[in-house]
Amino acid sequence: MADDTEDVELDFAADEQERARRSAVLRHPLASFFHLFFRVVAIVAYLLCDWISENFAPCFVLIITLLSFDFWSVKNVTGRLLVGLRWWNQIDDDGKSLWVFEAKKASRGNNIGTEAEARIFWLGLIICPLIWTFFFFTSLFSLKIKWLSLVVASISLQVANLYGYLRCKAVGEDGQPADSRSFTGQHLLQRPDIIFGIL
Amino acid sequence: MAASDEASRQFAGLSDVSISEDIPVEGDISVPLGPSSRQRDDEFSTLDEPVKETILRDLRAVGSKFIHVLYPKRSTALLRDWDLWGPLLLCVTLALLLQGGAADSDDQGGPQFAEVFVIVWFGSIIITLNSKLLGGTISFFQSLCVLGYCIMPLTAAMAVCRIVLVGGAGKVSFAVRLVVVTLSFGWSTFASTAFLGDSQPPGRKALVVYPVFLFYFVIGWMILTFSPSQ
Numbered sequence: 001m002a003d004d005t006e007d008v009e010l011d012f013a014a015d016e017q018e019r020a021r022r023s024a025v026l027r028h029p030l031a032s033f034f035h036l037f038f039r040v041v042a043i044v045a046y047l048l049c050d051w052i053s054e055n056f057a058p059c060f061v062l063i064i065t066l067l068s069f070d071f072w073s074v075k076n077v078t079g080r081l082l083v084g085l086r087w088w089n090q091i092d093d094d095g096k097s098l099w100v101f102e103a104k105k106a107s108r109g110n111n112i113g114t115e116a117e118a119r120i121f122w123l124g125l126i127i128c129p130l131i132w133t134f135f136f137f138t139s140l141f142s143l144k145i146k147w148l149s150l151v152v153a154s155i156s157l158q159v160a161n162l163y164g165y166l167r168c169k170a171v172g173e174d175g176q177p178a179d180s181r182s183f184t185g186q187h188l189l190q191r192p193d194i195i196f197g198i199l
Numbered sequence: 200m201a202a203s204d205e206a207s208r209q210f211a212g213l214s215d216v217s218i219s220e221d222i223p224v225e226g227d228i229s230v231p232l233g234p235s236s237r238q239r240d241d242e243f244s245t246l247d248e249p250v251k252e253t254i255l256r257d258l259r260a261v262g263s264k265f266i267h268v269l270y271p272k273r274s275t276a277l278l279r280d281w282d283l284w285g286p287l288l289l290c291v292t293l294a295l296l297l298q299g300g301a302a303d304s305d306d307q308g309g310p311q312f313a314e315v316f317v318i319v320w321f322g323s324i325i326i327t328l329n330s331k332l333l334g335g336t337i338s339f340f341q342s343l344c345v346l347g348y349c350i351m352p353l354t355a356a357m358a359v360c361r362i363v364l365v366g367g368a369g370k371v372s373f374a375v376r377l378v379v380v381t382l383s384f385g386w387s388t389f390a391s392t393a394f395l396g397d398s399q400p401p402g403r404k405a406l407v408v409y410p411v412f413l414f415y416f417v418i419g420w421m422i423l424t425f426s427p428s429q
Contacts, residue, residue: 057298057312061291076253091279097338149313
């Protein structure tokens with residue numbers, strides 16, 4: 001084939017960048033930071049509010065705002081960047097609601113996070129709902145019902161992301177179909193898992 | 200002959216056989232949501248300024264939904280791209296505005312902060328369950344989205360009431376507040392039925408609209424009976 005004997009330009013700068021990128025401990029330091037930032041600050045705020053016994057309302061608003069930002073950033077940004085997973089809900093033309101869970105196939109050209117980042121991602125995703133569950137029981141047994149409503153809201157926000165990403169992970173681990181490469185060419189294969197649900 | 204038979208048998212079941220160049224091959228990967236998944240692919244690959252763009256896109260979506268509530272007409276805008284940011288913002292605003300009366304004490308000045316949240320969110324959840332059990336085609340979060348956004352007129356009425364109450368709490372102010380709250384309650388109910396209307400089975404519309412009516416009535420009642428603590 002004539003293509004094999006053509007001169008190919010070697011781009012050393014890009015190669016070095018590529019190598020530096022691949023050997024970095026954290027490829028997305030900002031994303032990793034923000035992944036943990038909102039969750040941890042929300043937990044700290046809850047503890048401080050509980051012990052200092054400030055006004056309930058501003059505390060509630062602050063924590064819910066932090067957790068909403070956390071929900072949005074984990075769902076839309078850090079999941080994509082750190083572990084290459086994504087999930088969303090889509091409304092069909094006939095009004096049916098579809099939940100789509102996607103996992104990016106690991107391949108050389110990827111900018112998915114390193115192992116350290118994946119660990120940060122999953123630890124943050126799992127530990128924080130556990131801490132909120134603990135808060136649920138402490139506020140339940142100390143009969144602080146106002147705070148219970150806050151904790152329930154927080155748990156639902158955190159568990160939603162956890163559940164979504166666990167499903168994405170399950171999609172990713174299902175293995176690739178045998179004929180994946182002949183269809184994709186240069187595209188990274190993304191295998192979504194589509195659920196038609198009642199939600 | 201035998202060799203070519205064998206060759207064709209070999210190739211018969213294979214799905215990853217390479218295709219020769221003169222046969223054009225095209226098609227979608229088997230994702231039923233073809234066009235939108237390609238859109239998502241672009242999102243994935245254009246990571247230059249994804250966060251800012253995503254934020255702006257979401258903000259624009261929220262803003263457009265608010266505008267749709269301002270001028271309610273039969274449309275699917277709120278339903279197609281649901282989001283819960285608007286309801287959250289409105290709920291927080293309403294709860295904060297209803298706050299001045301009680302201020303952490305258990306007086307009858309105003310509902311406690313968490314009560315407003317619980318009423319709004321659990322009320323919406325129950326209405327959604329009701330409409331789903333009656334056979335509605337709308338999804339859970341779409342319904343929450345519509346009900347939440349349509350609280351906007353009542354929140355505006357609350358703001359107006361607070362302003363009116365600054366001037367005094369006599370009969371005139373009560374009359375003004377009554378008119379304002381009634382108008383906004385009608386507006387909210389009308390807007391939500393305009394958006395939810397098409398998704399309900401015919402003949403069951405009244406059964407679905409009634410809880411919505413009740414829901415906004417309760418919120419309107421909370422607003423009307425709010426009195427600031429002296």
